[in-house]
Amino acid sequence: MGLSKQNALGRREIILAIAAICATLTLLDYFVKTPIVYDLSKTVQNWAVVGAGFAMGIGLVNLALNNSRHITRRTPGRWQYSAWLLICMVVTLAIGILGSQEHPMFKWIFGNIYSPITSAVYASLAFWICSAAYRAFRVKNLEVTVFIISAFVMMYRNVPLGGMISPLIPALGDWILYNPTSATNRGIMITAAVGAIAVGLRTLLGEERVYG
Amino acid sequence: MTFVKQPVLVLLVVSLILIYYAMRSAMEKLPKIRTIPALEAFEEAVGRAVEMDRPVHYTTGGSGSLFNKTAGAILASLSIMSHVAKLCARYGARLITTHRQAEVIPIAEEIVRTAYIAEGKTEDLTTDIVRFLGGSQFAYASGVLGILQREKPAANFAIGRYGGDALIVVEAGAIAGAMQVAGNATYGQMPFMIAVADYALICEEMFAAGAYLSEEPRLLGSIAGQDYVKIFAIALIIIGVIATLAGIDLNAILS
Numbered sequence: 497m498g499l500s501k502q503n504a505l506g507r508r509e510i511i512l513a514i515a516a517i518c519a520t521l522t523l524l525d526y527f528v529k530t531p532i533v534y535d536l537s538k539t540v541q542n543w544a545v546v547g548a549g550f551a552m553g554i555g556l557v558n559l560a561l562n563n564s565r566h567i568t569r570r571t572p573g574r575w576q577y578s579a580w581l582l583i584c585m586v587v588t589l590a591i592g593i594l595g596s597q598e599h600p601m602f603k604w605i606f607g608n609i610y611s612p613i614t615s616a617v618y619a620s621l622a623f624w625i626c627s628a629a630y631r632a633f634r635v636k637n638l639e640v641t642v643f644i645i646s647a648f649v650m651m652y653r654n655v656p657l658g659g660m661i662s663p664l665i666p667a668l669g670d671w672i673l674y675n676p677t678s679a680t681n682r683g684i685m686i687t688a689a690v691g692a693i694a695v696g697l698r699t700l701l702g703e704e705r706v707y708g
Numbered sequence: 709m710t711f712v713k714q715p716v717l718v719l720l721v722v723s724l725i726l727i728y729y730a731m732r733s734a735m736e737k738l739p740k741i742r743t744i745p746a747l748e749a750f751e752e753a754v755g756r757a758v759e760m761d762r763p764v765h766y767t768t769g770g771s772g773s774l775f776n777k778t779a780g781a782i783l784a785s786l787s788i789m790s791h792v793a794k795l796c797a798r799y800g801a802r803l804i805t806t807h808r809q810a811e812v813i814p815i816a817e818e819i820v821r822t823a824y825i826a827e828g829k830t831e832d833l834t835t836d837i838v839r840f841l842g843g844s845q846f847a848y849a850s851g852v853l854g855i856l857q858r859e860k861p862a863a864n865f866a867i868g869r870y871g872g873d874a875l876i877v878v879e880a881g882a883i884a885g886a887m888q889v890a891g892n893a894t895y896g897q898m899p900f901m902i903a904v905a906d907y908a909l910i911c912e913e914m915f916a917a918g919a920y921l922s923e924e925p926r927l928l929g930s931i932a933g934q935d936y937v938k939i940f941a942i943a944l945i946i947i948g949v950i951a952t953l954a955g956i957d958l959n960a961i962l963s
Contacts, residue, residue: 527716544775548811555810555840562836574858610844617846618872624879625900631882632903643903684895684911690937691915692780692893693722694930699783703730703926704918 512702518543519700559585646672714962721940726933733929741931746889746907747917753863753887754795762862763802765886766792767852767877768816769868770808770845771894778869780915781893782812785868786819787918788891792865793823797832801863806839806855808848813840849873856880866901867891867914875900891917 525537563578652658653669698704757764768785772778796803816838841851864881874897890901891909902908919927951958
């Protein structure tokens with residue numbers, strides 16, 4: 497493998513070797529069905545779960561540091577939100593750790609605060625789509641014209657009104673969905689899969705030097 | 709002991725093609741890679757941020773994780789982020805990177821630190837460049853919304869793995885007046901990003917971007933290898949279509 501001359505430990509090579517061994521075990525489990533490979537792969541995956549737990553701790557520290565900086569500096573129009581974020585984070589964390597995720601208070605926070613807020617942000621997508629459509633749907637060239645026509649056909653296909661206006665609308669919508677869209681999606685999937693394999697190979701072979 | 713034959717064969721062939729063309733490029737002449745407009749726009753975007761004295765925002769997406777099959781997209785995004793970090797360090801633009809995945813934070817911090825050290829701009833390194841915005845998709849989207857509206861970046865790089873948050877991020881960037889380069893590994897959200905962003909990296913281009921920007925012979929060779937793998941895939945599709953039309957059950961033969 498060639499250890500670095502400056503560093504006898506070969507830090508980068510050791511990290512690459514660990515990554516390659518773990519990735520090979522996980523990949524082997526997918527393709528070769530034996531008990532020993534399965535056990536080793538599951539062990540590696542369990543270590544990954546533990547690592548993810550530590551990573552969440554690092555994320556929490558990052559969040560706390562960034563927001564406490566705004567509080568200490570009294571950043572105008574910002575520090576109040578940072579204070580509120582930290583209070584909510586500490587309260588939820590305390591209830592979750594001291595009382596477990598089955599605690600009624602934890603479930604109440606999740607069901608009555610977190611879930612509705614998540615749904616509200618997701619629902620706001622409708623307005624973002626309108627805003628994007630208002631700016632993007634300008635007939636400038638042939639491609640945009642086809643884009644706009646397809647978008648309207650698909651929108652009307654998905655509501656009963658489209659079928660009431662004309663049976664051609666759902667038929668055309670189905671043709672667009674099951675022919676050019678499907679074909680394009682599958683082509684993109686194949687190329688994305690090849691790209692992902694290439695990135696994985698480059699990372700495991702140490703060619704992607706951005707990771708140290 | 710059982711082997712799952714077909715996927716092994718496909719993965720082996722794909723890997724061999726990629727490795728062969730990577731090695732060939734290192735030893736012989738470089739393949740000619742077409743210009744990708746989105747990647748050529750990186751310097752323009754960072755330059756715009758420097759001129760307007762506004763930050764550059766880079767985000768890796770509200771979906772995906774390094775612990776499942778979506779890791780490739782996150783890794784590709786981090787590879788691109790290192791180039792953006794180097795440009796920001798070189799030209800003196802303020803950089804903000806935001807992430808949903810906690811496991812990405814230490815990697816992102818290391819990437820940014822390495823980029824700034826490489827450009828000799830360690831004095832511009834601050835601890836608030838890399839920001840964790842919470843582990844859930846829409847908490848992340850809300851955080852990005854807030855940053856885009858408050859900080860008003862001049863350049864917004866939304867490259868990574870996105871779900872329903874894709875349109876929120878790029879539309880908020882457009883409203884903030886940022887020049888945007890978007891890239892997504894999932895085709896479902898791609899149309900939204902293409903419609904709103906100034907430049908788009910469509911799936912495969914995102915995976916090739918890191919190699920393209922590095923200009924290293926082996927990495928450029930792997931991009932050429934990807935094209936030959938696609939030719940191999942097209943050949944398989946044609947063989948499959950002909951076999952199906954001829955009434956031959958290829959599935960039974962291969963298994």
